[in-house]
Amino acid sequence: MSAARTCARTPKTIAAESVLRRHAALDPSSPPPMLYRWFLRPLLFLLPAETAHHLAFGALRFATAIPGVTAVLRALFRPRDPALRVDALGLTFDAPVGLAAGFDKNAEGHDALLAIGFGFVEIGTVTAQAQPGNPKPRMFRLSADRGLINRLGFNNRGAEDAERRLAKRARARGIVGVNVGKTKIVTEDAAIADYEASTARLAPLADYVVVNVSSPNTPGLRDLQAVEKLRPLLAAVQRTIERTCADRRPALLVKIAPDLSDDDVDAVADLALELGLAGIVATNTTIRRDGLRTPDDVVKQIGAGGLSGAPLHDRSLAVLRRLRARVGDRLVLVSVGGIETAEQAWQRIRAGATLVQLYTGFIYGGPTLPSRIARDLLTLAKRDGFTRVSDAIGADARATPDAHPR
Numbered sequence: 001m002s003a004a005r006t007c008a009r010t011p012k013t014i015a016a017e018s019v020l021r022r023h024a025a026l027d028p029s030s031p032p033p034m035l036y037r038w039f040l041r042p043l044l045f046l047l048p049a050e051t052a053h054h055l056a057f058g059a060l061r062f063a064t065a066i067p068g069v070t071a072v073l074r075a076l077f078r079p080r081d082p083a084l085r086v087d088a089l090g091l092t093f094d095a096p097v098g099l100a101a102g103f104d105k106n107a108e109g110h111d112a113l114l115a116i117g118f119g120f121v122e123i124g125t126v127t128a129q130a131q132p133g134n135p136k137p138r139m140f141r142l143s144a145d146r147g148l149i150n151r152l153g154f155n156n157r158g159a160e161d162a163e164r165r166l167a168k169r170a171r172a173r174g175i176v177g178v179n180v181g182k183t184k185i186v187t188e189d190a191a192i193a194d195y196e197a198s199t200a201r202l203a204p205l206a207d208y209v210v211v212n213v214s215s216p217n218t219p220g221l222r223d224l225q226a227v228e229k230l231r232p233l234l235a236a237v238q239r240t241i242e243r244t245c246a247d248r249r250p251a252l253l254v255k256i257a258p259d260l261s262d263d264d265v266d267a268v269a270d271l272a273l274e275l276g277l278a279g280i281v282a283t284n285t286t287i288r289r290d291g292l293r294t295p296d297d298v299v300k301q302i303g304a305g306g307l308s309g310a311p312l313h314d315r316s317l318a319v320l321r322r323l324r325a326r327v328g329d330r331l332v333l334v335s336v337g338g339i340e341t342a343e344q345a346w347q348r349i350r351a352g353a354t355l356v357q358l359y360t361g362f363i364y365g366g367p368t369l370p371s372r373i374a375r376d377l378l379t380l381a382k383r384d385g386f387t388r389v390s391d392a393i394g395a396d397a398r399a400t401p402d403a404h405p406r
């Protein structure tokens, strides 16, 4: 039977099969719906990565500008099962799966992104001054690895523009965090004032604030992760939030790189506890390139930038475990890096993440990924005997002997 089938294969069917196999490799265990998998994604992937991003995001914003469309999307996709709800950072999240920073840099489409099923959206990175970012091309797909390399360099319209947009939004629509970073032309000496300026504008409109010191694409930024530099920076941002947010103070978190040594991860965790931060977002993209399927010469040709997606999965999970062992449940841990499936999100929650985020998985998995992950998390919680997804936070975590009890 199979021999007969093999004999019937023509060069055309063999070629078609090879295309199918190549595209199937783009998907982790639970593939996206046919429309995205076989039609939209192949078309988008014909375009340069940044163009495809603007086209797809633009189409979503265009569609949701039509009266009634957002309401329909919300009715279809917004998670509403109480078992998915998470109370954290003084907020109630509809679901623990959010969109990571970098997708909606200018706060242009957060309501549309919430409507398709994200439990929260982190806008930014926003810098105090508008800036164009690095020269193009600056975003590349590594399809064989389900990864991306980007060196966008915080291209954004600046804090004043984001402030204007956020001021227009109806808070009731869902949770929007604001991620702030350093303006490129600002020197290290003036970095604190720069973060203070963007925080002063945006914190009053944010549900939570993330200080980003971990992007590899702004020269010197990651040096701010050293505790002696990070302490005054975070303390200043904290004071700015206290000064500018009289009614409701948004929680403050810090976002770290996966390339920190384990000791440095511990040091940032201890600092976050010392300063009374609400949590840590871990992790940003990596500058490492090991273990990739994409040929070395292709990777070399792409050049500098942060690698995200599946290749980041293991290190991001390891950083989460390290953080949880260090801080227990005293900080909210937001885990991000290589999450593509509900099983992976569930593993992060069981390892101690209160919330998870994704970016690259969304590019490969398509617009229904957030709602599919939310739905499947309910099944996984039931399978493992938890009434609510949040009951499983840290279920697999173990404190290490050197963790500092406080």
Ligand SMILES: Cc1cc2nc3c(=O)[nH]c(=O)nc-3n(C[C@H](O)[C@H](O)[C@H](O)COP(=O)(O)O)c2cc1C
Pocket (backbone or CB within 6 Å): 100, 101, 102, 103, 105, 124, 125, 139, 148, 150, 152, 154, 179, 212, 215, 255, 283, 284, 285, 308, 309, 310, 312, 336, 337, 338, 339, 357, 358, 359, 360, 361
């Ligand atoms: C194209 C692109 C742009 C990004 N821009 C930002 C950014 O501006 N600020 C930030 O904190 N993280 C940024 N990130 C990092 C993501 O928020 C996330 O931490 C990282 O990609 C790991 O998650 P993932 O593997 O699910 O993509 C960006 C990632 C990508 C792929």
